Each structure stands twice: as structure tokens, then as C-alpha cells.
Amino acid sequence: MRLQIGPNIDNGRVRLDFRKSPDRPQSTPSYEIEQTKADEFVKKYNSQEKKLFNMTMIFVAAFSMLGWITSIYKRSILWGILGIPGGVIAGLGVGAMISSNKKNNLMDKYNVKEVTKN
Numbered sequence: 561m562r563l564q565i566g567p568n569i570d571n572g573r574v575r576l577d578f579r580k581s582p583d584r585p586q587s588t589p590s591y592e593i594e595q596t597k598a599d600e601f602v603k604k605y606n607s608q609e610k611k612l613f614n615m616t617m618i619f620v621a622a623f624s625m626l627g628w629i630t631s632i633y634k635r636s637i638l639w640g641i642l643g644i645p646g647g648v649i650a651g652l653g654v655g656a657m658i659s660s661n662k663k664n665n666l667m668d669k670y671n672v673k674e675v676t677k678n
Contacts, residue, residue, distance in 0.1 A: 562606045565598050566590070574598050575675060590675045591667070601670040605663070612662060616655025623651035 566575035569592055576591040576598065593601055627647030631640040 562609065563591075563602050565602055568595065569675075572596070576602065576672070591672045592675050593670060593672045597670050601666070601672065605666060608662065608666070612655075612659040616652065616659060619655040619658075620648055620651035623647035623654070 562579050563576050564579050566577045568574050572595045573592045574595045576593060578588045624644050624647035627643030627645075627650075631643035
């Protein structure tokens with residue numbers, strides 16, 4: 561989901577909203593930021609989306625390969641059944657945590673505050 565600059569609020573602050581799309585959840589939050597920093601923040605936030613997605617896919621691939629190698633090493637049907645799906649779940653979890661952390665750090669750097677949930 562990509563952010564866009566919304567209407568002015570007050571005291572030189574603007575609202576940031578996610579663009580309307582079919583996959584947008586019902587309760588997406590809105591944010592507020594200083595008007596002077598809004599363009600730069602939105603550009604950085606939206607540009608890191610592809611990098612974070614690729615990083616998450618690399619984690620998924622690496623952890624599923626690790627699960628596959630473990631199943632070969634253990635020579636067990638149970639490890640074979642659980643190894644690859646377990647690796648995919650672990651990779652998604654690690655990727656999601658790192659993505660969330662990077663986005664939150666960017667929001668803290670630009671002093672972005674959550675306003676409401678639509």
C-alpha cells in the first residue's frame with residue numbers, strides 16, 4: 561500500500577492516507593506530518609516498499625532452503641513435511657518484523673503521528 565499526501569490539518573501539518581485499492585484493509589490508519597517534510601517522507605516510504613518485499617522473499621527462500629536441507633540431513637518424512645513450510649513461515653515472520661521495524665524507524669525519524677483509523 562502506498563501513501564499519498566492528503567488535506568492540510570492545521571499548524572502547518574498535513575494528513576497522509578493510503579491510496580485507495582481493492583486490497584486495502586478497512587481500518588487503515590491516517591497519519592499527520594509537518595507540511596515541509598511530507599513530500600520527502602512519502603517518497604522515501606513508497607520507494608522502500610519494493611526493497612522490503614524483495615528482502616522478505618530472500619528470507620523466505622533462504623529459510624525454506626534451510627528447511628529442505630534439514631529434511632535431507634535428517635532423512636525423515638516428518639522433517640520433509642514440516643521443513644519447507646516451516647521455513648516459509650519463519651522467513652515471512654522475519655521479513656515482516658524487519659519491514660515493520662524499518663517503516664517505524666522512518667516514521668520516527670520524520671516525526672509522523674497516527675491520527676485516526678478510517
